[in-house]
Amino acid sequence: MRHSLVIVGAGPRGTGLIERIAANAPELYGGSGLDIHLVDPHPPGAGRIWRAAQSPLLWMNSHAEDVTMFTDETVAMEGPVRQGPTLHEWAGVDGRVFADRQLQGAYLRWVHEQAVAALPPSVAVHHHPRRALRVDGPREGRQQVWLEGRPRPLLADLVVLTLGHLDAELDDQQRELASYARAHGLVHLPPDFTADSDLSSLKAGEPVLVRGFGLAFVDLMVLLTEGRGGRYEGETYVPSGQEPVLYVGSRRGVPYHSKIGYDWSGERPPLPRFFGPAEVDALLARPDGFARGGAAVGYSRRDVWPLVEKELGFAHYHRLFTVHPERTLMSWADFEEKYAAGSGADIQALVTAAVPDPADRLDLAALDRPLDGVRYGSFEEFQDGLRTYVERDLSRRHDPEYSPDLAVFLGLLSVYGQLVRLGGIGPWWHGFFSYLASGPPGPRLRQMLALSRAGVLKFLGADMTVTAEDGVFRAATATVPGSFVEARALVEARLPEPTVGRARDTLLRELHADGAAETPDGLLRVDPGDGRILDRAGRPHPRRFALGPYTDGRTPGAFTRPRTGGPAFRQNDATARAALRFLAELSSRTAA
Numbered sequence: 001m002r003h004s005l006v007i008v009g010a011g012p013r014g015t016g017l018i019e020r021i022a023a024n025a026p027e028l029y030g031g032s033g034l035d036i037h038l039v040d041p042h043p044p045g046a047g048r049i050w051r052a053a054q055s056p057l058l059w060m061n062s063h064a065e066d067v068t069m070f071t072d073e074t075v076a077m078e079g080p081v082r083q084g085p086t087l088h089e090w091a092g093v094d095g096r097v098f099a100d101r102q103l104q105g106a107y108l109r110w111v112h113e114q115a116v117a118a119l120p121p122s123v124a125v126h127h128h129p130r131r132a133l134r135v136d137g138p139r140e141g142r143q144q145v146w147l148e149g150r151p152r153p154l155l156a157d158l159v160v161l162t163l164g165h166l167d168a169e170l171d172d173q174q175r176e177l178a179s180y181a182r183a184h185g186l187v188h189l190p191p192d193f194t195a196d197s198d199l200s201s202l203k204a205g206e207p208v209l210v211r212g213f214g215l216a217f218v219d220l221m222v223l224l225t226e227g228r229g230g231r232y233e234g235e236t237y238v239p240s241g242q243e244p245v246l247y248v249g250s251r252r253g254v255p256y257h258s259k260i261g262y263d264w265s266g267e268r269p270p271l272p273r274f275f276g277p278a279e280v281d282a283l284l285a286r287p288d289g290f291a292r293g294g295a296a297v298g299y300s301r302r303d304v305w306p307l308v309e310k311e312l313g314f315a316h317y318h319r320l321f322t323v324h325p326e327r328t329l330m331s332w333a334d335f336e337e338k339y340a341a342g343s344g345a346d347i348q349a350l351v352t353a354a355v356p357d358p359a360d361r362l363d364l365a366a367l368d369r370p371l372d373g374v375r376y377g378s379f380e381e382f383q384d385g386l387r388t389y390v391e392r393d394l395s396r397r398h399d400p401e402y403s404p405d406l407a408v409f410l411g412l413l414s415v416y417g418q419l420v421r422l423g424g425i426g427p428w429w430h431g432f433f434s435y436l437a438s439g440p441p442g443p444r445l446r447q448m449l450a451l452s453r454a455g456v457l458k459f460l461g462a463d464m465t466v467t468a469e470d471g472v473f474r475a476a477t478a479t480v481p482g483s484f485v486e487a488r489a490l491v492e493a494r495l496p497e498p499t500v501g502r503a504r505d506t507l508l509r510e511l512h513a514d515g516a517a518e519t520p521d522g523l524l525r526v527d528p529g530d531g532r533i534l535d536r537a538g539r540p541h542p543r544r545f546a547l548g549p550y551t552d553g554r555t556p557g558a559f560t561r562p563r564t565g566g567p568a569f570r571q572n573d574a575t576a577r578a579a580l581r582f583l584a585e586l587s588s589r590t591a592a
Contacts, residue, residue, distance in 0.1 A: 002035055006159045008145070008161045009163040013163075017160060018112070029584050036125045041131055044112045050105040055227060061439075063095060067107075068560060143156040168498075171502065186468075202224060202489055206245070209487045214493070232450060236450060237453070247459075252462055257436055259442060262400045306343065316408050319406075323403060386452075422528070511544075516541075529574060531575040
């Protein structure tokens with residue numbers, strides 16, 4: 001009897017899992033055959049997000065040389081390394097270019113074809129271009145995967161969910177705003193993948209409030225400017241006359257930090273140093289557990305955050321002292337010894353004594369909330385202030401004299417890899433990471449400045465609030481107290497929160513109803529070892545796995561940089577090996 005594995009989600013994560021199955025199958029699976037059923041309404045490889053049918057104006061958020069779908073020797077995994085080309089090597093483009101998403105989609109389709117071709121001859125892959133609706137079946141028996149428009153389920157010995165970004169039901173405030181918009185003829189666009197949004201209701205010349213200043217906003221900005229016929233001449237934007245006027249604000253009130261625009265040189269900080277496998281093992285071994293913290297503060301200030309903060313500081317100061325010693329007042333050996341022994345206020349005093357220029361000190365709180373306590377008398381005055389902030393950020397992020405910033409980026413990647421083992425990665429940490437390490441390409445921020453000077457884009461500030469009254473939407477911020485802006489259109493420029501309870505995906509909602517556990521932030525709980533879905537008693541399901549951004553094992557970024565030990569690769573390998581071992585044992589029992 002041929003065994004069956006159903007993978008729900010045929011985008012990059014599903015493709016990565018198939019690649020790991022192909023790499024590990026010669027060692028682990030000698031069964032009589034295996035059918036892999038890929039379930040996704042979109043084409044395999046690219047999936048929904050990276051499909052060909054989207055605007056060529058939309059870019060990737062990473063340099064082409066920083067995108068790979070293949071493992072290397074830096075990945076801590078049991079399975080074999082199978083190397084392959086990065087995006088820029090495969091496409092033959094400059095490694096520093098920000099490729100468009102259509103090109104990335106073509107790369108992903110090729111990777112999928114290569115992964116399928118590498119499977120043993122006894123393994124067959126079948127694509128079902130449909131949505132999966134639910135999974136039924138006993139813990140110890142075959143699972144039934146019901147598909148939209150299909151009267152009979154797929155029978156599966158194992159099911160792996162590799163879903164990407166999902167649509168979500170509106171939260172309470174968004175429902176109120178949407179209801180008010182319908183009653184008063186206003187426009188309210190809820191959180192969405194921007195390329196899927198219908199922007200035709202945003203009219204030329206009309207003010208539009210935009211809540212969210214991250215990557216979804218950048219896509220919105222592009223589609224409503226260049227996408228409507230505008231163009232850039234050097235540092236100047238030439239409007240087409242079809243653009244609305246965008247008023248953007250957010251919790252921080254500033255855009256994500258620019259991508260760093262120079263390459264690393266010299267010695268890398270020896271990471272992990274203060275937050276590595278030993279520290280994670282110690283946390284996991286605590287008989288009374290450890291405090292992860294909530295959405296408001298991220299990881300616990302008591303148990304986890306001090307380790308994270310010390311690790312990032314070590315990366316920063318290692319680079320500063322070893323490459324720019326003229327900007328310090330003591331030797332690295334002395335500083336490192338005192339830094340290792342200190343904590344909290346001791347480290348602050350050490351840094352103040354050893355690093356005279358505040359611009360060379362790492363202040364994570366100030367980085368996270370740069371407008372805290374900053375006030376302007378009018379929105380007009382604030383425009384100059386924020387343009388200056390963006391210009392300084394661009395200058396610093398493209399100046400290797402501030403290469404400790406790049407060391408912090410490497411520290412963030414290292415920390416994220418350890419946090420994946422702890423589980424429970426909620427929105428606060430992921431947002432903090434994205435804001436510091438996964439911001440827009442520098443050219444996009446320069447376009448933002450040009451749009452601001454052209455009057456097409458206006459900045460509102462931090463702690464943005466939106467109310468619906470007097471037949472309009474009204475936005476206010478803490479940055480410009482006592483002032484507000486009114487508009488008849490509001491766009492929530494962010495992806496839907498990947499929560500199980502509000503997901504429109506019926507598969508996840510049915511899993512939750514069937515007993516799958518979720519974190520306080522609404523993420524699906526999985527075993528950090530192999531990705532098996534946990535129930536509310538903490539028991540892993542023997543036949544159901546999940547990987548992706550809607551789980552508490554979420555990983556940084558959409559793709560892995562080469563030679564950074566990508567935790568997504570490690571997860572894919574662990575899940576593939578667990579699945580193959582299970583299927584091999586099942587095959588042996590069947591034969592017996």
